[in-house]
Every structure is written in C-alpha cells, then in structure tokens.
Amino acid sequence: MRSYRKELWFEVKGRREFINITPRVKECLKESGVREGLVLVNAMHITASVFINDDEPGLHQDYDKWLEELAPHEPVNQYRHNVGEDNADAHMKRQVMGREVVVAITEGRLDFGPWEQIFYGEFDGGRKKRVLVKIIGE
Amino acid sequence: MRSYRKELWFEVKGRREFINITPRVKECLKESGVREGLVLVNAMHITASVFINDDEPGLHQDYDKWLEELAPHEPVNQYRHNVGEDNADAHMKRQVMGREVVVAITEGRLDFGPWEQIFYGEFDGGRKKRVLVKIIGE
Amino acid sequence: MRSYRKELWFEVKGRREFINITPRVKECLKESGVREGLVLVNAMHITASVFINDDEPGLHQDYDKWLEELAPHEPVNQYRHNVGEDNADAHMKRQVMGREVVVAITEGRLDFGPWEQIFYGEFDGGRKKRVLVKIIGE
Numbered sequence: 411m412r413s414y415r416k417e418l419w420f421e422v423k424g425r426r427e428f429i430n431i432t433p434r435v436k437e438c439l440k441e442s443g444v445r446e447g448l449v450l451v452n453a454m455h456i457t458a459s460v461f462i463n464d465d466e467p468g469l470h471q472d473y474d475k476w477l478e479e480l481a482p483h484e485p486v487n488q489y490r491h492n493v494g495e496d497n498a499d500a501h502m503k504r505q506v507m508g509r510e511v512v513v514a515i516t517e518g519r520l521d522f523g524p525w526e527q528i529f530y531g532e533f534d535g536g537r538k539k540r541v542l543v544k545i546i547g548e
Numbered sequence: 549m550r551s552y553r554k555e556l557w558f559e560v561k562g563r564r565e566f567i568n569i570t571p572r573v574k575e576c577l578k579e580s581g582v583r584e585g586l587v588l589v590n591a592m593h594i595t596a597s598v599f600i601n602d603d604e605p606g607l608h609q610d611y612d613k614w615l616e617e618l619a620p621h622e623p624v625n626q627y628r629h630n631v632g633e634d635n636a637d638a639h640m641k642r643q644v645m646g647r648e649v650v651v652a653i654t655e656g657r658l659d660f661g662p663w664e665q666i667f668y669g670e671f672d673g674g675r676k677k678r679v680l681v682k683i684i685g686e
Numbered sequence: 687m688r689s690y691r692k693e694l695w696f697e698v699k700g701r702r703e704f705i706n707i708t709p710r711v712k713e714c715l716k717e718s719g720v721r722e723g724l725v726l727v728n729a730m731h732i733t734a735s736v737f738i739n740d741d742e743p744g745l746h747q748d749y750d751k752w753l754e755e756l757a758p759h760e761p762v763n764q765y766r767h768n769v770g771e772d773n774a775d776a777h778m779k780r781q782v783m784g785r786e787v788v789v790a791i792t793e794g795r796l797d798f799g800p801w802e803q804i805f806y807g808e809f810d811g812g813r814k815k816r817v818l819v820k821i822i823g824e
Binding site for chain 3: 492
C-alpha cells in the first residue's frame, strides 16, 4: 500500500469564498503515483469546508445567500460561541457544506462524473488556512 | 490490496425520489471478494445524494417536505444558477443530504447498525444518472 | 494491509448531547498499530451523528438551538414518521451534522488541524447506541 500526504494552503481576503481546488488535487494524485485507491480531501480548520459540486458562479452566489439565511452572520451576539469571536455562523455553514470528500481513484485518475469539481469553502477568511490531501492505494 | 469499481444507473421519472440501493451495494461487495476494507458509494451527479438512513416511507415524505422548506424549488427565478436551468434547489438539497457514504467492510459484510440502509436521493430526475461503488481492501 | 474494528458504546440520559470521542478514537488507533492509512468513525444508528468541530460549550449550545430551528422536535405530529415514534426530527438533525468522518492517519497519529475534535452527536437519547471505528492501513 502506498500513502501520500500534502497540505494545500489558502488565504482568502474576505470572509467567504469558494475556490476550485480540483487541479491541485489532480497534481497531488499524479505525484502520489497511486493508480487504484481513495483520496481524502478535508478542511483542517473547523470554519471551512471541502465539498464537491458545480463550478458555476451563479450557483456559488446562491449557496452564499442560502447559507446566510440558514445561519446568519449577524447579529453576532445571537450566538453563545461569539465571546471574543464572531464566527459561530461559520461553524454552522461548514456543517451544511461538509468537512471532507472521499473520491475514488481509478486507473490513476479522479473517478468523477461529468460535472464534479472539488471546492474549498471558506466561511471565516482573513488568515492562512489549510486543506489536507491524503491518498492511499497502490 | 484489491480494488473494485461499478457504476449503478438510475432513471427517476419525477423530480425527486429516494431509492434503497443497499441490495445492489451488497452484490458489488460479493463480486469484489473483499473481506476487510472500505466501500465508497457516491453520487456521480451534483444534484443527487447518497446517504444512509431508515427505509421508512413516512420519513422519506418528511425529508422531502423538509428539504423543500430549506431550499424551495419555486419560484425558480429566485436563484442565479437558474439561467436556462431550474435545478438550483437540487444542488442545495444534495448538500444537506450529502454526496457520499463510506462504509466499513468486516468479514465480507457491510458493517452496519440495526437500521442502516443506503439510499440514492434524486433531486432533479427525468434523466439517467449514476452512482459509483468503489471498494478497496483485501 | 492491516484492519482494525471497534465499537464504542454510549448512553445519553437526555434527548440530545455532544460528546468528545477523540481520546477514544486515539486509543483505537494506538491499539491498531496502523501508521499510515484512514480511520472511518461512524454512528451505527440513524438518529445520531459523528462530526468534527470545536470543543467549545457555547458553540454546542448554538448548534443545539440552530438544529431545533431547522428541524423542531415539536409538535411531533408534524412528521409522518412519528407514528408510534417521536424522533423524526432526530433523523433530520443527523443529516445536517453527518453520519461519519474519515480521518487521515499519518505517522501513527490522527492527522488533524489545530482545533479538530471528533464528536458523537446524540439526537434521540435514552438508550444504548454505538459508534463504529474502522481503521485500514499499514
């Protein structure tokens, strides 16, 4: 069994953003040399997500608006977590969108349907944060 | 390490439906010959889910109603994604229910609690769509 | 490839609770002897979650309130599932928080960011329920 590990770093300037990280995960897979196996891609921070969906800007705006409705950022004092913090909403948004994805590797490639793309979802930006790529297989 | 891959195909006539795919995943496991490992079951489309819950029709009706409240299909023009499309709500419903499940394989069986069943959740039917079953182990 | 399996048992007295199970998963990892691989931690029951987030009591209160808003327990007769049951809301809360986490194992340790902790989320307590820990790797 082979294993491979890499951290991908991000620094989002604003509070929220979705970034397509599929090309970077593909590079990891190539570096790993794994032909058959699984790749785990997870946010290493608890106010961010990794998820798979469509690379379509209108949809990303819809997601942002929808998540704000489900778990509004303001007023920040509605959350007990926000004592010296203001990111409780980000902890909730991340649960809706998910922490991680597991993707099959088949014949050396991400085994994806036609529109699947991997995104980093930032909900509390303004500082450096990481995504872990872990590959096992052979 | 062994690996196994199969696509399961579905064509839901209406817009939304939940289908119990546990028997089909069990067949895959049997074909794979894997005794210890992991099985990944994921929707290959971004307006569908694979999730684990109860095979109880009342609950499925509750899920459908609840998801419609969280992310209504109509009016379709409330979503920026819906330019020439009408399925933005399906992209949201799928995030709540999830893209994938990972299930342990122990002694050649799905290592499940008493009521766990695997479902395909369709949120934008009317065409052929796929689920990927990927098994690794030995 | 090595594989390891353990069930963790819980009995929550009230209806809902979040329990940090990170120390118990670390014990499992140590017992397994696996240095590189993946650990799957999943609820074996369909009204409970395993998720990764912050071990902060204010946040857990926020989660509880938020989940009650998204899927209220009462009135119980608003749900079709609740015929001789009263836990339909728990099936919904569990979908938002998730069934499982997959965590990378690197050099014999859970490969975590600075604040990641694993929680058992109970949404329908008052009886014994289980979490599965399955480790594969070498």
